[in-house]
Amino acid sequence: MSAHVHPHDHERGELTRNQGLVLNTLAGAKGPLSAYSILDRLRGDGFRAPLQVYRALEKLTELGLVHRLESLNAFVACRQDECSAHGSIAFAICEKCGMVSEFANDEVAHLLEDWAQMEKFELAKTTIELRGLCQDCRTA
Numbered sequence: 001m002s003a004h005v006h007p008h009d010h011e012r013g014e015l016t017r018n019q020g021l022v023l024n025t026l027a028g029a030k031g032p033l034s035a036y037s038i039l040d041r042l043r044g045d046g047f048r049a050p051l052q053v054y055r056a057l058e059k060l061t062e063l064g065l066v067h068r069l070e071s072l073n074a075f076v077a078c079r080q081d082e083c084s085a086h087g088s089i090a091f092a093i094c095e096k097c098g099m100v101s102e103f104a105n106d107e108v109a110h111l112l113e114d115w116a117q118m119e120k121f122e123l124a125k126t127t128i129e130l131r132g133l134c135q136d137c138r139t140a
Contacts, residue, residue: 015060021045022056023065023077031098032074069093069100071129076100089127094134101134 015023025041026033033041035053047053057075060066066075069091076091079102090108092101109126116123 016056018047018052019056019059021047022053023060026066026075026077029077032069032072032076032093032100034072034074038075067091067102067127069129070127071131076102078102080104090130091128092130092132092134094137095131096133096137099134099136 021042022038025038035050035057038057039047039050039053042053057066057068061068061075065078067078067089068075072093090103090105092103094100108128112126113123115121
């Protein structure tokens, strides 16, 4: 497998060909994609098995380049620089058009960290998903 450096990945080392293809597919998508949707889009690039996609997604998620939306069982490319610097990531998901907005809020993160500390809960990561209607769908 040939390796290449993704344009937005200058500090994270090289990605494999499969990882780069999966990342580019997600980056070019209008909304979240399931692993099987990614597989369907990459069949022409030699992808044959779901495991190929899952391995790439696992590494890309580990690197902070991709996020998994638990409620949708789907993935999105990270839209924020220095996303991994935030311990808490939030997503607003429009239930009508499927648009996903990513944001990080340090104030919310601190509240959750304070709660975890008070409860002696070891917090590994926090992902918040907000479901509703985006501005465009509300006014349509």
